[in-house]
Amino acid sequence: xxxxxxxxxxxxxxxxxxxxxxxxxxxxxxxxxxxxxxxxxxxxxxxxxxxxxxxxxxxxxxxxxxxxxxxxxxxxxxxxxxxxxxxxxxxxxxxxxxxxxxxxxxxxxxxxxxxxxxxxxxxxxxx
Ligand SMILES: [Zn+2]
Numbered sequence: 001x002x003x004x005x006x007x008x009x010x011x012x013x014x015x016x017x018x019x020x021x022x023x024x025x026x027x028x029x030x031x032x033x034x035x036x037x038x039x040x041x042x043x044x045x046x047x048x049x050x051x052x053x054x055x056x057x058x059x060x061x062x063x064x065x066x067x068x069x070x071x072x073x074x075x076x077x078x079x080x081x082x083x084x085x086x087x088x089x090x091x092x093x094x095x096x097x098x099x100x101x102x103x104x105x106x107x108x109x110x111x112x113x114x115x116x117x118x119x120x121x122x123x124x125x126x127x
Contacts, residue, residue, distance in 0.1 A: 049111035
């Protein structure tokens with residue numbers, strides 16, 4: 001689903017790449033595929049604000065465990081923000097793009113509420 005075949009060398013390429021890693025052939029993506037590729041390349045707000053919850057919701061259980069370890073958690077956060085959507089799509093065994101995308105949307109909304117809640121708590125206890 002998330003792989004296509006290079007027209008030139010017939011190598012398999014992940015859809016979010018702009019060119020074939022083997023021969024450098026520029027991929028011409030279908031509009032829908034283009035949108036998906038862009039969506040997958042977009043950094044994830046949810047992973048930034050709410051790493052643990054996001055990793056769980058995104059079915060990245062390995063990263064969820066990593067994000068619980070204090071120093072490693074920071075690296076996990078950064079990597080999940082950048083690559084999280086791609087990994088989740090690739091490894092999350094989602095039944096459809098729609099399911100995946102709606103889950104991502106929910107997680108972003110939850111993360112925004114979460115960060116607002118934390119900021120509220122911070123301000124409350126500061127004064
Ligand atoms: Zn190629």
